Amino acid sequence: MLSKVLSFGLSGIEGFATQIETDIVGGLPHFEIVGLGDTSVKEAKERVKSAIRNSGFEYPAKHYTINLAPADVKKEGPHFDLGIAVGILAASEQIVKKSYKEFIFLGELSLDGSVKKVKGVLPMLISARSLGFNKIVLPKENVEEARFITGLDIFAFDSLRAVVEFLNEELVEMPLPLETRSFEEVCVKRENKLDFENVKGQAVAKRALEIAAAGGHNVLMIGPPGSGKSMLAKCFSGILPDLTFEEALEVTKIHSVAGVLDLKKGIISERPFRTPHHTATTISLTGGGAHSKPGEISLAHNGVLYLDEFPEYSRQLIETLRQPLEDGVITVARANQTITYPSCFTLVASMNPCPCGNYGSKDRECKCSPVQIHKYLGKISGPIMDRIDIQVEVDNIAYSDLHTDKKEECSSSIKMRVDKARAVQLDRFSGSKTFSNSKMSVAQTKKYCTLSKECQLLMEQAFTNLKLSARAHDRILRVARTIADLEDEKDILPQHLAEAISYRGLDRKYWSV
Amino acid sequence: MTDKEKFIVYMSICELPNKKQELFLEALEDFSLQSVIKSKIIETNLTREEYHRFISNYDIRTFETALSNMEKACIEILTVESEKYPQKLFNLPDRPLVLYAKGDLSLLNEKAIAVVGTRSPSNYGKVVTEKFVGSLATAGFVIVSGLCYGVDEIAHKKTLEVGGKTIAVVGSGFNNIYPSINTNLSKEIAEKGLLLSEYPPSFVAKRYTFPRRNRIVAGLSDGVLITEAGKKSGTVHTKEYALEYGKDIFAVPGGIFSDKSELTNELIKTAQAECTLSADEIIDFYGMKRLANKKTVEVSFDEQTILSILSDGEKDVDFLAEKSNIPINILNSCLTTLEIRGLIRRLPAKTYSLI
Numbered sequence: 035m036l037s038k039v040l041s042f043g044l045s046g047i048e049g050f051a052t053q054i055e056t057d058i059v060g061g062l063p064h065f066e067i068v069g070l071g072d073t074s075v076k077e078a079k080e081r082v083k084s085a086i087r088n089s090g091f092e093y094p095a096k097h098y099t100i101n102l103a104p105a106d107v108k109k110e111g112p113h114f115d116l117g118i119a120v121g122i123l124a125a126s127e128q129i130v131k132k133s134y135k136e137f138i139f140l141g142e143l144s145l146d147g148s149v150k151k152v153k154g155v156l157p158m159l160i161s162a163r164s165l166g167f168n169k170i171v172l173p174k175e176n177v178e179e180a181r182f183i184t185g186l187d188i189f190a191f192d193s194l195r196a197v198v199e200f201l202n203e204e205l206v207e208m209p210l211p212l213e214t215r216s217f218e219e220v221c222v223k224r225e226n227k228l229d230f231e232n233v234k235g236q237a238v239a240k241r242a243l244e245i246a247a248a249g250g251h252n253v254l255m256i257g258p259p260g261s262g263k264s265m266l267a268k269c270f271s272g273i274l275p276d277l278t279f280e281e282a283l284e285v286t287k288i289h290s291v292a293g294v295l296d297l298k299k300g301i302i303s304e305r306p307f308r309t310p311h312h313t314a315t316t317i318s319l320t321g322g323g324a325h326s327k328p329g330e331i332s333l334a335h336n337g338v339l340y341l342d343e344f345p346e347y348s349r350q351l352i353e354t355l356r357q358p359l360e361d362g363v364i365t366v367a368r369a370n371q372t373i374t375y376p377s378c379f380t381l382v383a384s385m386n387p388c389p390c391g392n393y394g395s396k397d398r399e400c401k402c403s404p405v406q407i408h409k410y411l412g413k414i415s416g417p418i419m420d421r422i423d424i425q426v427e428v429d430n431i432a433y434s435d436l437h438t439d440k441k442e443e444c445s446s447s448i449k450m451r452v453d454k455a456r457a458v459q460l461d462r463f464s465g466s467k468t469f470s471n472s473k474m475s476v477a478q479t480k481k482y483c484t485l486s487k488e489c490q491l492l493m494e495q496a497f498t499n500l501k502l503s504a505r506a507h508d509r510i511l512r513v514a515r516t517i518a519d520l521e522d523e524k525d526i527l528p529q530h531l532a533e534a535i536s537y538r539g540l541d542r543k544y545w546s547v
Numbered sequence: 548m549t550d551k552e553k554f555i556v557y558m559s560i561c562e563l564p565n566k567k568q569e570l571f572l573e574a575l576e577d578f579s580l581q582s583v584i585k586s587k588i589i590e591t592n593l594t595r596e597e598y599h600r601f602i603s604n605y606d607i608r609t610f611e612t613a614l615s616n617m618e619k620a621c622i623e624i625l626t627v628e629s630e631k632y633p634q635k636l637f638n639l640p641d642r643p644l645v646l647y648a649k650g651d652l653s654l655l656n657e658k659a660i661a662v663v664g665t666r667s668p669s670n671y672g673k674v675v676t677e678k679f680v681g682s683l684a685t686a687g688f689v690i691v692s693g694l695c696y697g698v699d700e701i702a703h704k705k706t707l708e709v710g711g712k713t714i715a716v717v718g719s720g721f722n723n724i725y726p727s728i729n730t731n732l733s734k735e736i737a738e739k740g741l742l743l744s745e746y747p748p749s750f751v752a753k754r755y756t757f758p759r760r761n762r763i764v765a766g767l768s769d770g771v772l773i774t775e776a777g778k779k780s781g782t783v784h785t786k787e788y789a790l791e792y793g794k795d796i797f798a799v800p801g802g803i804f805s806d807k808s809e810l811t812n813e814l815i816k817t818a819q820a821e822c823t824l825s826a827d828e829i830i831d832f833y834g835m836k837r838l839a840n841k842k843t844v845e846v847s848f849d850e851q852t853i854l855s856i857l858s859d860g861e862k863d864v865d866f867l868a869e870k871s872n873i874p875i876n877i878l879n880s881c882l883t884t885l886e887i888r889g890l891i892r893r894l895p896a897k898t899y900s901l902i
Contacts, residue, residue: 237868238897241875257896387895394670394895396863399806404667404696408728427897429863495887517876532880532887539897 037124040138040167041117042158043102043109046373047287047328049154049161051138054114055101056121063095067118069102072110072325081112081143082119089147089195091128098122108371110325113152116141116171119194120201134201137189138162140172147194151175151297157287159183171197177212178300179290182283187211217279221303228269231444235431239266242426242537244448247273248455249516250470252359252381252421254344256539257428258398259391263384266428267340270382271307272445274338275456281336284376288335292328306337308379312346320354321375322366331358334379344383345413352418355381359421362473378473381422385414395430423472423509424537455519471516476508483511489531496535510534554614557626557645558747559605562756563597565641572644604747617748622721623648631655636766639792643745643763649721650741654712658833659689661768663761663785664698664776669807670861670894672775675799676701677892678902679774682826684711686835691716691768693760694729694736695781698774703732706740713740714767718760719752720744743767758784770795770829773820776810783810786819796820797829844888849873849881854901857891861900 039054065079086093100118102109117139123129140158141149155176162170163186172180174192181188189209191197199205230240239255243266246253255263277285285302289295295302310319310330321329331339341347358364362378387393388407393400402410459470462482468474474482485493493510496502502510514526514534523530560568593601617624625632625646633655636642660683664672676698684690684706692699694715706713715736717724721744724730736742745763746756758781765771765788773796776782789796798820801808814820823829830837846854852871856862864882868875882899885891891899 235865237875238864238879241879394898396896396898400667404728405726427895429865429896431865492884492887496883499887499889521876528884529877529880532883533876536879536883539893 035125035127037121039117039121039124039134041114042138042140042162043107043114044111044154044158044291045107045371046326046375047154047157047291049158050104050107051162051165051167052109052114052117053103054117054121055103056118056125057099057101058094058122058125059097059099061097063097065098065100067100067102069100069105070108071102071114072108074112075102075109075114078112078115078118078143081115081145082122084145085115085143085147085194086119086122088145089193089198091123091194091198092126093122094126111153112142113140113154115143116149116173116194116197119143120197123198129198129201131202133203137169137171137201138167139197140170140176141191142173143194149173149192149194149197153293154291155179156183156283156290156295156301159186159188160283160287162186171200175297178215178297179286179295180300181212181215182217182286182301184214215300217282217301217303220299220301221276228265229272229445230269230448231442233262233265233269234438234440234442235435236262236266236428239426239428240443240448242424243270244273244452245513245516245520245537246270246380246382246424247275247448248452248520249423249459249513250380250472251423251513251516252472253383253424253426254419254422255382255384255426255428256387257384258395258430259386261428261430263428264342267338267342267382267384268307269445270340271305271338273449273452274305274380275449275453277303277305277336285336288328288332288375292333294333306334307340308334308337309340309342312341312343314347314351316348316351316354319351320364320366322368322373326366326368326371326373328375329364331355331364331377331379332375335376337379339379339381341381341383344385345410349413349415352413353415356417356421359418380472383422384428386410387427394427397430420509423513425539426537427539451520454522455516458519458522459516471512471519474512474515479508479511483515483526485511485526485531486528488528489526492528492531496532500535502535502538506538510538513537551610551614553626554624555605555607555610557624558610558613559601561645561746561750562600562604562753563593565644567593567597568644604750613747613749617647620721620748621649622748623652625652633767636763639762639766641762642766645745646763647721647744647747648741649737650739651712652741654689654714654741655767657689657712658687658835659691659714659768660829661691661764661771661785661789662698662702662774663692663764663771663782664774665780665782665807666695666697666699667807668697668701668775669805670898670900671801671805672698672807673701673894674861674892674900674902676774677705679772679799679826679829680705680711681709682837683772683829684709684713686826686830686837687711688830688833688835689714689740691764693718693757693764694724694733695757696726696729698776700729700732703736707735714743715740716743716760716763716767717752718744718746718756720746720748720750722748723751725752757781761785762788765789765792765794768794769833770797772797772799772823772829773811773814774799775801775807777807778809778813780810786810786814790819795832797823799823844890846885846890847881849877850885853878853881853885854890857899857901861894861898864897864899867899 037056041052042049043052151173170188174190177190308330317323319330358377364377365374388402390401392398514530517530518526680702690706690713692702694717703713719725724733761784765785771789798811798814815822892902
């Protein structure tokens with residue numbers, strides 16, 4: 035007998051429909067899975083065999099051929115187990131009703147016949163919906179993740195026996211499709227986050243981070259050790275605008291594929307904040323590898339990638355950031371496949387001004403030679419520096435400042451301004467693929483960042499007197515646009531431009547001497 | 548003895564002590580090159596090290612190309628016998644016997660001030676150097692320095708910025724500028740000023756060539772200005788030479804706790820150097836003409852507040868924000884405009900100071 039059962043496979047973070055064809059014929063007992071499955075797919079043979087027997091079904095000793103179509107696409111993961119088991123039971127006529135053909139089956143089988151959680155449920159469901167499928171069977175453990183998708187009839191089970199009884203309509207009480215959950219429900223108040231309220235002083239750095247959050251600009255913080263760079267970066271995620279549902283789905287998709295999703299929560303409702311250590315390998319950052327998995331920069335999608343001690347990362351690793359910083363995606367090409375993962379993140383990097391960290395410090399002496407300083411700064415290549423809009427210096431704060439009672443502004447009030455500025459931008463870019471000022475194309479920069487006569491004069495003077503490099507020009511315009519948005523001004527005024535110029539510290543001549 | 552032969556000798560002996568160089572050249576008057584080399588090496592009692600230095604530079608095979616390359620690169624060779632050899636150096640006891648020069652030779656005879664100091668100046672040292680050099684160069688002095696890091700580099704750059712004339716005396720050959728970061732600066736100086744060395748172009752700098760070239764820096768100038776230098780600084784050599792040659796020494800005082808001002812303060816205390824508080828004092832000393840005072844510029848109220856806080860010394864932005872009560876966005880933009888207008892100066896670690 036022949037049966038055809040539907041399941042889904044994953045390529046990058048997109049799902050594709052897979053048909054599991056099972057043919058059982060007489061002859062010597064044999065079991066073969068074809069259709070470019072990896073080891074975990076091939077091993078399904080043993081799991082399925084035991085699961086069927088231990089669930090109280092028969093497993094006749096016959097010749098089994100399983101084909102995963104399309105046969106030319108690589109398939110990974112144990113989530114085909116359930117589909118294969120249902121296929122065998124259908125082909126051996128233990129599932130009598132034909133309704134199984136309408137369902138998509140996802141789930142890993144345990145030897146005792148229970149159905150276990152799988153990775154990548156969310157992206158597969160989203161693809162399934164867009165391809166017009168609407169009935170899904172999946173493991174109970176993946177329920178929370180699946181409930182955010184509307185327009186699907188989802189049934190969750192924890193054992194193979196329950197699935198078969200459901201398909202044969204033998205259950206006393208037929209389960210109803212799961213109720214969907216709204217996104218707002220899970221977006222509970224953020225708590226226990228570091229707050230800018232607790233950071234004393236550092237007015238310049240705070241302002242720079244506010245602008246960065248408002249316009250999605252990349253930031254580089256330069257300062258001596260212990261000046262609070264990491265603290266500022268951690269507070270940064272607290273002033274970022276909230277995730278929209280669409281953004282949250284995208285983020286969750288990536289985390290689901292990577293298998294790092296919190297299954298109890300089911301969806302990621304806060305912007306991710308990823309802090310890979312500087313010993314990280316290039317693959318762990320970009321993604322890919324033998325079992326293609328999204329890397330740190332994709333996990334930081336729609337959030338923040340924080341690289342502490344920036345020059346300590348390997349040169350190759352820093353250079354791989356170029357494509358994602360420019361295009362918002364990373365393309366991982368390997369011998370057997372090419373995968374594109376989204377990776378649209380805000381880069382927050384921090385570094386010391388020199389190897390000993392005290393260059394330019396008022397109270398501690400720098401012990402580095404000019405060559406050392408030059409080499410240290412040279413580790414960050416021009417093209418990467420070119421993609422960082424805001425460079426801000428952070429300095430140690432005096433002891434007396436630590437113990438003042440002066441009230442610092444809290445994150446939530448900064449966030450209100452950021453949200454307002456983001457709203458202005460979304461309104462401006464509605465209909466285009468841009469979401470923030472930092473991602474403006476050249477044409478958009480030209481259109482939205484027009485300068486008055488007065489501003490042009492200022493820009494010209496700035497370039498000649500301050501020796502700015504040419505690459506800074508567009509960056510300054512975009513940052514000036516964000517500053518104007520924060521103040522709800524329609525045009526860029528001279529003071530906005532002047533402030534934007536002040537965040538281009540490293541382009542300036544004084545740094546090297 | 549032909550000029551060519553002489554040239555090989557000049558190239559070969561560049562690393563020997565002056566006395567031994569002279570002995571070599573005297574012998575050349577009477578004998579042929581080969582015999583001189585053979586006999587003189589023994590006669591002048593070269594140490595083992597000196598002998599190796601001589602032999603490593605003595606290479607007949609490469610000198611022809613070296614000579615034509617120098618011609619192509621417009622490098623002039625000034626020997627003590629040539630007319631163009633600078634008068635200021637001619638009577639020095641340890642004058643260089645040969646100089647390689649690229650650029651405007653007329654600068655050698657003008658009023659010159661050597662500006663020297665530490666390789667890693669503090670913010671104070673940077674501001675002092677820029678300010679003094681700016682005024683001196685505009686007043687018409689030729690600024691002489693050593694093209695090293697720090698004060699040297701600032702002195703050259705500032706001079707070029709204000710359109711003044713500068714001479715860089717390097718401790719290496721022109722093709723191996725040390726530090727290599729300053730290679731482009733050396734090219735600019737060769738175009739707009741004068742690049743000078745006592746070593747042939749392919750010579751790679753060695754430790755001892757730096758203190759040695761300081762005698763040329765001191766010798767070429769009428770006065771030596773030390774803006775900021777510690778006790779271990781190479782500037783000590785320049786000062787010694789300047790004292791020996793009877794040049795005027797000007798020193799800018801610094802903080803008594805600062806390591807980097809130890810030498811200058813010491814010189815002032817022991818009256819070896821003139822305590823100099825402004826460039827105008829040097830300009831007056833040599834009877835040159837001061838430049839006209841800067842025009843007063845109009846500033847806004849906020850900007851005036853910032854300027855008055857800065858009049859107390861360099862301050863960082865956070866301090867300014869607290870003291871002036873100006874919101875940080877306005878403050879940042881004021882600072883940039885003030886900087887563009889040349890009223891203040893930005894230093895590392897978000898610090899600003901008056902110009």
